[in-house]
Amino acid sequence: MHELSMADAIIKTVIDSAEKNNAIEVLEVTIEIGELTLLNPEQIKFILEVLSEDTILEGAKFNIEVIPAKIECSCGYKGGIGSNDELDHYNPIISCPSCGRGNFKIIDGRECNIKNIKIEQEE
Numbered sequence: 001m002h003e004l005s006m007a008d009a010i011i012k013t014v015i016d017s018a019e020k021n022n023a024i025e026v027l028e029v030t031i032e033i034g035e036l037t038l039l040n041p042e043q044i045k046f047i048l049e050v051l052s053e054d055t056i057l058e059g060a061k062f063n064i065e066v067i068p069a070k071i072e073c074s075c076g077y078k079g080g081i082g083s084n085d086e087l088d089h090y091n092p093i094i095s096c097p098s099c100g101r102g103n104f105k106i107i108d109g110r111e112c113n114i115k116n117i118k119i120e121q122e123e
């Protein structure tokens with residue numbers, strides 16, 4: 001499952017960085033997920049909570065921020081691609097809202113980043 005491997009990678013990265021910073025507890029993790037990653041934010045959150053059990057992340061709060069898709073088209077259009085509801089999340093077909101073609105570059109919407117991690121450090 002897509003979400004599971006992504007959540008697993010996030011957990012590993014957070015644990016790694018928490019350990020490097022002598023954290024005794026991870027309080028909060030904020031993750032940015034692009035609309036076009038096809039990741040389900042609710043599912044990611046749930047999996048993160050499950051995977052964080054018995055780790056330094058147990059009890060941490062997970063904030064998921066969805067980054068809307070943004071394109072730059074050869075017709076000159078630059079911006080969003082319209083409402084989220086129009087996106088078929090299993091088979092997204094996106095086209096430029098201005099010219100209707102698909103000759104564009106995706107600027108935003110494919111990221112999956114850990115934006116910040118709030119930890120409690122050892123005294």
Ligand SMILES: [Zn+2]
Pocket residue numbers: 073074075076077096097098099100101
């Ligand atoms: Zn266009």
